Amino acid sequence: MYSQWIRIGWRLLRPPTLTASITPVLVGTGLALQTHALRVGPFIAMLIASMLIQAAANMLNEYYDFRRGLDNKEMVGIAGTIVRDQVRPSIVLLITIITLLISLLLGIYIAATSSWWVALAGVLSMSFLYLYSAGPHPISYTPFGEMTSGILMGPVIILITYFIQTSTLTASAVVASIPIGLLIGNILLANNIRDIEHDHVGGRRTLPIVLGRTGGIRVLGAVFAAAFAILILVVIFARVTPWALLAFLVVPVAAGVPRKFLTAQSSDDLQDAFKRTSATLIGFGFLMFIGLVIGR
Numbered sequence: 384m385y386s387q388w389i390r391i392g393w394r395l396l397r398p399p400t401l402t403a404s405i406t407p408v409l410v411g412t413g414l415a416l417q418t419h420a421l422r423v424g425p426f427i428a429m430l431i432a433s434m435l436i437q438a439a440a441n442m443l444n445e446y447y448d449f450r451r452g453l454d455n456k457e458m459v460g461i462a463g464t465i466v467r468d469q470v471r472p473s474i475v476l477l478i479t480i481i482t483l484l485i486s487l488l489l490g491i492y493i494a495a496t497s498s499w500w501v502a503l504a505g506v507l508s509m510s511f512l513y514l515y516s517a518g519p520h521p522i523s524y525t526p527f528g529e530m531t532s533g534i535l536m537g538p539v540i541i542l543i544t545y546f547i548q549t550s551t552l553t554a555s556a557v558v559a560s561i562p563i564g565l566l567i568g569n570i571l572l573a574n575n576i577r578d579i580e581h582d583h584v585g586g587r588r589t590l591p592i593v594l595g596r597t598g599g600i601r602v603l604g605a606v607f608a609a610a611f612a613i614l615i616l617v618v619i620f621a622r623v624t625p626w627a628l629l630a631f632l633v634v635p636v637a638a639g640v641p642r643k644f645l646t647a648q649s650s651d652d653l654q655d656a657f658k659r660t661s662a663t664l665i666g667f668g669f670l671m672f673i674g675l676v677i678g679r
Contacts, residue, residue, distance in 0.1 A: 397441045402661050403536045403567045404437035405430065406668030410563050411544025413675030414556050417624070418549065425496055425547045432489035433540055435482050436512065442479040444516040444523060446472055451585070483509065497547040504543055508535055526590040528575070529568040537564025555621040562610040562617070562630075563671075566664040569606045573660035576600060576644055577653040597645075604641040607663070611637075614671070624678025633666035 408430045412421070449472055487505075494502040515522045515531060522531050541560035546552055575582060575589040576599045582589050591599030614630060617623050636659055643656035 397438070400441060400570065400661065401434050401437055402665040402668075403532070403570055404433040404540070406664055407537055407540035407560070407563050407567070408433050408544050409672040410560070410668050410675075411541035411556075412548060413672040414541070414559055414623075415545050415548035416676060416679050422496075422548055425493055426544075428489045428493050429544050429547060432486045432493065435486040435489070436508070437536070439479050439482040439486065440512050440515065442475055442482070443512065446475050446479065447516045447521065448585075493547055497550065501543055501547060504539065508539060511535055524587045524589075526588060526593045529571045529590055532571045533564040533568025536567045537561070555617075555623060558613075558621045559617045559623055559627075562614045563664075563668060565606050565610040565613070566667055569603055569610075570657075570660055570664060572599060572603050572606070573640070573644075573657045576603065577657050600641050600644045603644070603660075607637040607640070610667070624675060626674035626678035627671050629670040629674040630667040632670055633663050636666060637663040 408426070412426055415421075490502060490505045494500075494505075511522075511531065512535075515528070522528055538557065538560040541563060542552055542556060545556045572590060576591045576596060579589070579591045579596055579599070583592050590602065594602065611631060611634065614627065618625050618627055640656055640659045640663065643652065643659060647653045647656060
């Protein structure tokens with residue numbers, strides 16, 4: 384019984400996607416540590432709040448995908464607690480609301496210890512979270528999902544994290560946030576490449592559907608290359624410590640993802656390619672964070 388609920392909870396939270404919420408907080412904190420001491424309380428609060436918001440976004444997306452008839456038992460991946468595990472949609476929605484309320488309380492604490500401008504940024508982010516999955520024209524049903532998630536979960540979270548540690552924003556922090564935003568957008572792109580047939584039947588017009596499967600994979604590879612190239616420019620022109628280049632250790636993982644998608648013969652192959660995309664982000668972000676800490 385307990386193992387069943389753990390499995391359902393795991394599927395509901397979609398832990399592999401939480402790398403998109405952990406990584407920007409680490410990188411934003413690492414950038415702040417170049418000039419400031421760590422504020423432990425705000426860091427922990429921001430990390431938890433970011434993960435909760437990502438989890439809420441996953442659950443909200445599942446809820447509305449079910450409402451629109453997009454989800455079914457044959458879908459690839461770990462999502463689908465409603466259609467596979469018969470969890471009532473109302474329960475998923477209730478858990479989503481509770482998750483958002485907890486993150487809201489954490490946001491109030493963060494704003495109270497830094498600036499209420501942070502609260503405004505948080506409210507705007509939550510608004511886009513809703514618009515991503517809900518409303519008459521959800522962003523997730525358009526070719527702009529990757530760009531939206533990349534900006535909100537990349538530069539926005541990194542700069543909020545940086546600001547609550549330093550009480551300021553710098554051009555260097557803005558530029559250094561771009562590679563993470565690109566890699567976060569790539570996670571959604573990989574998800575949409577994996578689900579292209581399923582999404583097409585469901586009426587979505589995601590980027591891989593607009594460009595075609597091969598076109599989507601080419602963009603995926605180009606974005607990987609751009610993220611690593613921009614990191615070099617960040618070190619050269621933004622005067623970030625060269626230790627940040629430790630992130631290049633994940634190049635072999637990233638390089639194999641496009642080929643994995645191109646040669647995929649089964650749903651397991653597609654899921655493996657998606658996991659490697661997620662692993663590239665967390666590896667890149669963690670190694671960049673370690674480099675920033677070493678080079679402070």
